[in-house]
Amino acid sequence: xxxxxxxxxxxxxxxxxxxxxxxxxxxxxxxxxxxxxxxxxxxxxxxxxxxxxxxxxxxxxxxxxxxxxxxxxxxxxxxxxxxxxxxxxxxxxxxxxxxxxxxxxxxxxxxxxxxxxxxxxxxxxxxxxxxxxxxxxxxxxxxxxxxxxxxxxxxxxxxxxxxxxxxxxxxxxxxxxxxxxxxxxxxxxxxxxxxxxxxxxxxxxxxxxxxxxxxxxxxxxxxxxxxxxxxxxxxxxxxxxxxxxxxxxxxxxxxxx
Amino acid sequence: xxxxxxxxxxxxxxxxxxxxxxxxxxxxxxxxxxxxxxxxxxxxxxxxxxxxxxxxxxxxxxxxxxxxxxxxxxxxxxxxxxxxxxxxxxxxxxxxxxxxxxxxxxxxxxxxxxxxxxxxxxxxxxxxxxxxxxxxxxxxxxxxxxxxxxxxxxxxxxxxxxxxxxxxxxxxxxxxxxxxxxxxxxxxxxxxxxxxxxxxxxxxxxxxxxxxxxx
Numbered sequence: 001x002x003x004x005x006x007x008x009x010x011x012x013x014x015x016x017x018x019x020x021x022x023x024x025x026x027x028x029x030x031x032x033x034x035x036x037x038x039x040x041x042x043x044x045x046x047x048x049x050x051x052x053x054x055x056x057x058x059x060x061x062x063x064x065x066x067x068x069x070x071x072x073x074x075x076x077x078x079x080x081x082x083x084x085x086x087x088x089x090x091x092x093x094x095x096x097x098x099x100x101x102x103x104x105x106x107x108x109x110x111x112x113x114x115x116x117x118x119x120x121x122x123x124x125x126x127x128x129x130x131x132x133x134x135x136x137x138x139x140x141x142x143x144x145x146x147x148x149x150x151x152x153x154x155x156x157x158x159x160x161x162x163x164x165x166x167x168x169x170x171x172x173x174x175x176x177x178x179x180x181x182x183x184x185x186x187x188x189x190x191x192x193x194x195x196x197x198x199x200x201x202x203x204x205x206x207x208x209x210x211x212x213x214x215x216x217x218x219x220x221x222x223x224x225x226x227x228x229x230x231x232x233x234x235x236x237x238x239x240x241x242x243x244x245x246x247x248x249x250x251x252x253x254x255x256x257x
Numbered sequence: 258x259x260x261x262x263x264x265x266x267x268x269x270x271x272x273x274x275x276x277x278x279x280x281x282x283x284x285x286x287x288x289x290x291x292x293x294x295x296x297x298x299x300x301x302x303x304x305x306x307x308x309x310x311x312x313x314x315x316x317x318x319x320x321x322x323x324x325x326x327x328x329x330x331x332x333x334x335x336x337x338x339x340x341x342x343x344x345x346x347x348x349x350x351x352x353x354x355x356x357x358x359x360x361x362x363x364x365x366x367x368x369x370x371x372x373x374x375x376x377x378x379x380x381x382x383x384x385x386x387x388x389x390x391x392x393x394x395x396x397x398x399x400x401x402x403x404x405x406x407x408x409x410x411x412x413x414x415x416x417x418x419x420x421x422x423x424x425x426x427x428x429x430x431x432x433x434x435x436x437x438x439x440x441x442x443x444x445x446x447x448x449x450x451x452x453x454x455x456x457x458x459x460x461x462x463x464x465x466x467x468x469x470x471x472x
Contacts, residue, residue, distance in 0.1 A: 090338075
């Protein structure tokens with residue numbers, strides 16, 4: 001159940017593109033054709049599925065406060081979490097390089113379709129973002145980390161696939177010249193993001209049971225920066241009642257929980 | 258302006274408008290949009306990128322002749338990551354609330370395409386002083402967009418600027434609220450950032466028809 005919830009939450013509710021804007025650069029640059037978009041999307045799923053669990057192990061056994069305790073009790077007071085950026089990005093860069101070499105060696109056909117995207121992926125925000133969100137949301141187990149990596153990748157894949165399909169079709173419509181290309185892509189992505197917000201209700205539901213369940217989930221998976229799971233009413237109430245929005249968001253989140 | 262030759266000035270001024278990293282080069286959108294719901298967060302983000310890009314450009318430009326080209330991506334990533342760690346630690350020490358609010362997005366400066374893009378396109382081929390100016394210019398271009406988006410989203414979304422109420426008090430109904438104005442809470446949600454940037458691109462390209470893309 002936990003797995004299933006995380007799976008759907010990462011694909012729809014916390015979709016990398018529509019909720020957190022991760023990997024926008026390659027999303028905008030490579031979404032002109034469906035075929036290339038599929039290639040890049042598959043590569044992202046693949047790399048996220050490998051690097052998130054790896055970085056989870058790094059975080060768990062090296063970086064977090066007291067993680068070094070397995071070396072001996074005198075290491076229990078070490079907190080290396082300030083090193084996480086550099087270690088995460090090093091892991092990602094080397095893994096991407098490694099995957100590229102292995103794929104080239106064993107499956108030239110896969111390399112031909114995926115290969116050109118792999119170097120691009122090392123500097124894709126979605127990959128590093130996956131690891132950083134995994135860390136800040138305190139994903140509880142290795143299995144969940146694998147799940148989180150793959151399902152966020154699928155969410156990203158879904159997003160780039162849809163925008164590529166829309167962009168292929170939009171070539172036939174009469175877009176105002178200044179909006180052509182980049183401008184209209186931004187606006188379409190915005191509209192799609194509004195559509196994806198409706199998935200937020202999937203986890204809150206309408207009845208008491210569902211609310212209790214969500215409370216449990218948000219205890220294990222910390223709420224993201226943007227609140228997607230709150231209903232519109234909560235949001236409007238919050239806006240009216242407070243001077244500083246961020247404060248009140250946190251407050252209301254706590255109340256809901 | 259004896260300090261800066263005409264060419265140097267172009268390095269700083271070009272990215273502000275006609276060669277803007279966000280709206281023209283389409284770089285660095287990743288970490289920019291999610292934090293623009295408030296002006297203050299946008300400004301802090303812009304300053305962080307300014308620091309990382311200017312210093313990083315100089316460092317890369319200084320060591321450009323000794324980096325083996327095969328592993329240059331990893332070298333660049335390590336340089337950026339080290340700089341971002343400095344920014345992150347400083348923010349945690351002096352502006353803890355804000356660093357909590359920016360959460361992972363400070364870390365995501367590492368993979369901000371503007372930074373890698375400028376390293377690849379400029380710092381690897383030019384001297385330190387020029388790279389420094391190029392870094393400042395591009396970071397300013399990025400900041401301009403970030404601040405415009407942050408300004409509109411905070412103003413229309415919560416009626417405040419930098420946390421100060423500028424449109425009157427929504428609870429006691431003073432100022433604009435007295436005549437029935439309501440905050441548009443939708444502006445605070447993430448999709449609106451995309452649409453605001455779309456509109457900025459629209460305005461910019463209507464004013465300068467050279468920038469219009471082929472269909």
